[in-house]
Amino acid sequence: MIVKIKNKDIYIINEKEFVPKNIFENGQAFRWKKNYDNSYTAIMNKYVIEVKKLDEDEISKLYNEDFLDEKYKDVVVLKNAGDINDYNNFFKNYFDMEKDYKEIRKFLAEKDENLKNACDFGVGLRILNQDLFEMIISFIISANNQIPKIKSSIEKICELCGDKIENTNLYKFPTVEQLSNVSIEDLKSVARVGYRAEYINKTANMIKNKEFDLDKINKLDYFEAHTYLCTLSGVGPKVADCILLFGNKRKEAFPVDTWVYKFMNKFYLDNVKNPKKIKEAGISIFGENAGLAQQYLFFYARENKINLI
């Protein structure tokens, strides 16, 4: 893998394990918007960037300009992302670039045929390291909810109280302070989050008032962090695992939603109803990469419309 900069664009060159669709469309992130040219736009941290996997013509063009020294097959550009310092200080961590996904796929593929198919299919999928507070609120909203609705509620919340990016109609995800000042009424009538409004308000205020210490999450081991997150309003076992997996680099977290419930019972278990038992089974079968295995399996089952019942 090579990283090169041109203007304010960061190029990730010759990295097969980076496919925007597989990263942004697997239920881990809600604010990446697909553009007409198949690029994706999002705003996070101080960045408004566009991510695109280049096609053959675009790669040829860069080669003809002498920007590339050969016609690589895999080139992803992070447009408007900044320079090498931005890459090293933010994007490297955000896109989990230090992790060798090829190695992990190889390791998981040896477990069984089904997982092998899923790992082969999901080449290019990565688990993002997103902002912890944003993940807490996003996954509280996700509970008992559907992806299009989750996305729209999060967008409305950003418009309600997040900072506006100058000269655009884009909004940042709100800070703890900003969100704690939004009324339950607005969360219901504008963001349409329903009964989750109370959870969001309470959780934002618990964090603001230091009744809950976000910094502690990094210091606790996985099981302690999971238990601690469950003390937040609207956070149960599944949501806590999503927060740890997508917002705290805990690849052993194994969120059990209805889909995981279904495919675990189809492929690995025999009619186990208790989600906690399913999670224990997942961790014991897949080990420290349980969360990643789950993402590959989930993505594979959903994209191929595999009948899970």
Add this chain to the structure above:
DNA sequence: CCACAGGTGTGTC
């Protein structure tokens, strides 16, 4: 109009 999808909180045993 009703059925359905989808995790957490609460109450009961």
Add this chain to the structure above:
DNA sequence: GACACACCTGTG
């Protein structure tokens, strides 16, 4: 600790 059941909203 295992189990119902209510909770809100958009879609079919």
